[in-house]
Amino acid sequence: MSEQKKRKVETSNDPNVWLKWYHELSDESDLSESSKDEDESDKEEENILTESEHNTESEQEVAESEEVESDEDVPLDSSSFYIGKDKITKWRKANPPRNVKTRSHNIIIHLPGPKGKAREVKTEVADLELFLDDNILKTITACTNIYIEKTRQEFTRGRDARSTDEIEIRAFIGLLFLIGTMRCSRKNIYLLWDNSKGNGIESCYLTMSEQRFRFLLRCLRFDNINDRNMRKELDKMAAIREVFELFTNNFEKYFSPSEYLTIDEQLLAFRGRAAFRQYISNKPSKYGIKTFALVDAKTAYTMKLETYVGLQPPGPYQQSNNAKDIVMRMVEPVQGTNRNITGDNWFTSIPLVNELLTEKKLTYVGTLRKNKREIPKEFLPQKDRDKFTSIFGFQENCTIVSYCLQKNKAVLAVSTMHHDSAISEDTGEYQKPDIITFYNSTKIGVDLVDQICQKK
Template identity: 45%
Template sequence: MDFERQEERIRTMLEEATTDSSGESSSEQETDHCSEHELNSETEQEGDDSVDVSSNSRQEEVAVNESCNDPEDDLPLSLLRQRDSASRQVNGPFYTSKDGTKWYKNCQRPNVRLRSENIVTEHARVKNTARDAGTEYECWNIFVTTNMLQEILIHTNSKIRQRQRDNANAADNANCKAPSYMQETTICELKAFIGLLYLAGVAKSNRQCLKDLWRTDGTGVDIFRTTMSLQRFQFLQNAVRFDDKSTREERKQTDNMAAFRSIFDQFVQCCQNAYSPSEFLTIDEMLLAFRGRCLFRVYIPNKPAKYGLKILALVDAKNFYVLNLEVYSGKQPPGPYAVSNKPFEVVERLIQPVSRSHRNLTFDNWFTGYELMLHLLNEHRLTSVGTVRKNKRQIPESFIRTDRQPNSSLFGFQKDITLVSYAPKKNKVVIVMSTMHHDNSIDVSTGEKQKPEMITFYNSTKAGVDVVDELSSSYNVSRNSKRWPMTLFYGVLNMAAINACIIYRANKNVTIKRTEFIRNLGLSMIYEHLHSRKSKKHIPNYIRQRILKQLGEPSPRHVNIPGRYVRCQDCPYKKDRKTKYSCNACAKPICMEHAKFICENCADLDSSG
């Protein structure tokens, strides 16, 4: 009985220790100490058996006290109630969407410190071998490499040889020699052809008739005529190829873009290897104008060209560097290129070069989705901001209503994502979702418009791809073509010039204008071909003189061999007039039409004067 009584007193004492101590007085605490002293004195008188019992009770007491050290259990009941009420006050009332998603009116994570997802680990910089590029051509050669040019050269010469055979068959003579403009090309001439495309873009003449650029009446562009003939340029433009035609049909069984796949993939890989972008990126679509026959040509009514080839791009929102590209090639046949074209999967493929780098993505309402933004944050450590379509099931009804005061905003918060509905004017609302912003801050610089910071941030970073489109169109190299691979090639050249200019500015630490950069690039690609062309015998002498002038080399003195007829230097090339006379001052061969006659007396006076 004494043992049971002692055990009961121990349990009672432990229960009193865990109850609310706010109402206890100092006298009651002294009583507890006295009772504990009495208990100890009684247990000491019990003998050996009672000692075992007391030790067991103490172990039980220690175990109970250790279990009470938990932060949740150690709090008094009144404090627990206050904490629960405070938690309900933080969460506050909430909005409910169609699918039951709750958006709280109050911020759920009012952290003072910067969130980990907003700490960028990498910044804009040139990397790898691109840091060694010093000239305009070297920067451009990073993106359109020598291997790519060699591949284009091989397939182009293959097409030229086919043209030569077709020309011989048409003449019914297998030994018929092809015209000079149908000869095989070289890597030097191929670069000169691309350089002329860049110079035409700088001169805003990309869509101009080629005959106007080669005119000899003073209205043409002299550099075009001295680099190659009009007939040769048109022939190369029609003969350029990017893949092996003999295996194309086999590759088309698994890839609609087989005719340009190799060159395009190499270009995209070079873009990713040469530069690390800034912390803000943009994902959007661009359209390359094309109205020819193509399986994956699209129609986008809000684009200026409306018809063309759609490219989905990942672009730096600060300096507009093109980092990743994907051509929309329609529904691909079964194989390695049969991928989904849904927004979720498209974004998943585009962001691979920057995954887990804590950067931010900005995209429009075609891409924005609740599941996508949380997936980017949790799986790729990327924040995102984008406008949202009003038919999304995660949007509460009150956020869509347009009967609100202009310049008013509604905020909805969750742990990792924020929603805002802004009314810029009457009967219109704009909805933006973000995993980067977590409060209801208003941008004070917008004045009476009271735009949320989420809106102003989206406006400042949404135009990355649109600016690339604008830069490409300002010095566009594209020409009218019925072949979609050529349209993609022109687009690659435009984006290569943009990226090369960014690399050049970063390496040289200069602010060169794009006009000057592209002009210097085009001329540097032409000069090598001009050096080889000046020594050819079949070109007219007046063309040779212009080449030497463009290269900055002095014109050689003409030596006319007596009795030998040579072409007059002042006659047009079409006349091809031969003469045995030459100028006494410069020894230039001239015909009688361009010679001036004076009598001996005048000649003597001229020489004496």
């Protein structure tokens, strides 16, 4: 505060002057939020299992130990605004009417669907080859042969440990797909190749021998085993990094997503040894490799994947595991396109949604945790609040809503795509806000991918 303002504060007794100065200081304040980095420093051996702390319960409940803030803490001018718990953030109680029907950040100019070479694809095999392309197959073949060379001395007959090639690797991957599709992945390999009584799978024993399949299954590698230990000093994902990035980079090459996308965690089933293996109780597989996925909410097409490995060693692969930073990295394939991102309360914060809109040209809809300092106390769960009621707060490009579905509980949500207090007509007596119904309809993108993978 300037010296002139300090002197005026000391001498003025006019309440209106005090109120004017309060608003000037509020407007000048910097809106920021410090969120805890939820990454776990995974420095144990590779067989250590960690449990995910990704808790995304949407309904916020009144806690007996919580104290309601005194009315004395609420600023004098509360007739037109709600004031956040931080005493800085203001939300208008009513959104002023606008002449513009559709805001610019809600106008989509990119058509969804296949693009590039994908538009010329006619068969499923050709489609798969766009993603498992020649670069990936060459890398897998070369790395597998390096490992075969190291193990060849264990075999008395050289032909039992002969090198492989891209054609055989294609056939091997095809058999893995076939075995998985037929839900035979947990059967004994001997039974899959047993054709004496007609119990085996014909495509298996006609493609290669059981012995060769076992050999390739043992020797399959995705990196150069000779320098892996050196690379692991900088990267926990060293064993799969190159192939993983080649594969995921192909996602955005061949498809343009719809206007609605979902960001969420995903668990890839895995019970092997890995320092970053996770346990997530609410996932179908429960044990596996945790990834963050950006998925088209309409088609369940995955646009981007990022593997969670915990705390990386210092170096080029070290990055923040803060929820806001994860989202900013994940949306890079669609930044600047005016699309909408839907996320749960683990990802969502007021600074995030504002930064996505201003820097990435993306809108966001998501649920909020009640501990966010920008949320007014009126929006928190109240014991005396009626069911099926909504409270809205508005800023220039941001709207928050508190919806009471049952006593003592409320769902808090924020949107930079919605700018009114509309109630969905399809929800009947529940009187759900459009923000809530939109969130419910678009949050399922990653769950759809999980369901598809479980069915295959």
